[in-house]
Amino acid sequence: MQTHTAILSNLLVFNLEVNIWSARKKLIPHDLGDAELPPDELASLGSKKICSPEELRIFGTLKARAVSLLDRNGVRFLSGWAIPTAKAEEINQELALIQAEFMTAKDSFLQRYDATVADWVAKHPNWENMLTNSIVNKDYVRSKLGFRWQLFKVETPDANLNSSIDAMLQEDVGKLGSTLFDEVAKAATEAWNRCYAGKTELTRKALSPLKAIYNKLIGLTFIEPRVAPIADIIETAFQSLPRRGILRGASLFMLQGLVMLLQNPTALMQHGQMILDGVQQSDDILATFTQNNSLEMTNINQEQDDNDNLSELDEEPLFVDEELKELPPVLDSYGLW
Incomplete structure (x- = not known):
């Protein structure tokens, strides 16, 4: 309560x-005039x-x-x-x-x-x-x-009243976290279909829906303990990306794995809980998306560096160094956990 x-x-x-x-x-x-109906x-x-x-x-x-x-x-x-x-x-x-x-x-x-x-x-x-x-x-x-x-503004009824009076309100408040993860999954599915499915490389524009999901999560960290860890996974992914150029290899695999994770509300809650419990860290989760492609990534990353030096220098980056430093922090939990 x-x-x-x-x-x-x-x-x-x-x-x-x-x-x-x-x-x-x-x-x-x-x-319809004389038409037979x-x-x-x-x-x-x-x-x-x-x-x-x-x-x-x-x-x-x-x-x-x-x-x-x-x-x-x-x-x-x-x-x-x-x-x-x-x-x-x-x-x-x-x-x-x-x-x-x-x-x-x-x-x-x-x-x-x-x-x-x-x-x-x-x-x-x-x-x-x-x-x-x-x-x-x-x-x-x-x-x-x-x-x-x-x-x-919604407030609970007076504490002196029968607890059954606001039982439905309490139920709706209790569902806010699961509703948020469902909405994240829907947004991630749309992003997957529009930007990630079947791609062998990504432009910086593909990061926009992930940034939108991140901003949504960090504004609502206080409604559910497992929201903040999921926001941290996305931020950690942002921090690991090259600042400019087409995204291929390790970056591609990591982002595709991240979007697939975000499409699964149950998996989000499970991973969020494991981070809270100290069982795993954001880096560990992101690493699982790329570990099976390590040999391919070595070759592709070298090719990415060569191509980016030649043709992507004047592409507008989505996140520059200063912007990464200014990404909104995860909000305080207001003492809820």
């Missing part, structure tokens, strides 16, 4: 509400688009940016995202910027609304009556487009 209270005291919850007009209305039998018990009619979906794409894009922002910095919790208190102001400011873009796009769309709908009807002359009869007014559309969020 005390541990859960301490966790909640260091978190704020962001609840995001983004409403996007679907630009659709339900089809009715009259829309199956009975209602067998099938139901779908919907009709009364405006070009392309005109509304920007709103979906901005919503996705907001969700990505919260996913990168927090963990799903209750109706929104649990965000470290220390990051709340920064997240709030970034959401405000996205909201401003959303409202600008909304105003622009509403100014063009009548002409946009007219163009859509003209593009489908055979269905003019069906579309015209389905058009809604601009005020209705305005009410269906919105971007807002709430920020709130």
Whole structure:
């Protein structure tokens, strides 16, 4: 109970509400004229688009940016995202910027609304009556487009109340760690499919999703003891990489092994616990990803050095010496372990 209270005291919850007009209305039998339709018990009619979906794409894009922002910095919790208190102001400011873009796009769309709908009807002359009869007014559309969020702090009920009252809240707090590892696994799987699967060499851009995972973990180390050791594994991997150039050989094998580890929530918790227990260190784990390729790595690393000296000198490094020194430290556990 005390541990859960301490966790909640260091978190704020962001609840995001983004409403996007679907630009659709339900089809009715009259829309299809004399067409023979199956009975209602067998099938139901779908919907009709009364405006070009392309005109509304920007709103979906901005919503996705907001969700990505919260996913990168927090963990799903209750109706929104649990965000470290220390990051709340920064997240709030970034959401405000996205909201401003959303409202600008909304105003622009509403100014063009009548002409946009007219163009859509003209593009489908055979269905003019069906579309015209389905058009809604601009005020209705305005009410269906919105971007807002709430920020709130969760506290446990008074200690004098029956303990069963907040049992579900305590259960949700207790699951924060496993939820975080599940989200890391999902991000790592996406990174594997996009950047690592089947690769014989990597550009520096392949490190970006790992850096995002690392930043997410170090902001949430206080929700679960095994989070900090996993963040340390990633940081240790960063520190061992050459500062510039294409990544091949030992670096490639190590990163591929690391991403595969990050895809497995159970393995993450096991390795995190072994580090806490002093059974193994981050270096030991990373070494297992390359030890079976030692002979091949010797040759490839020499080739990498030669090629990098010739062709990669002006490639922008993701981590320079100063940046590595300034990687955010693992946050204090606030006395939870």
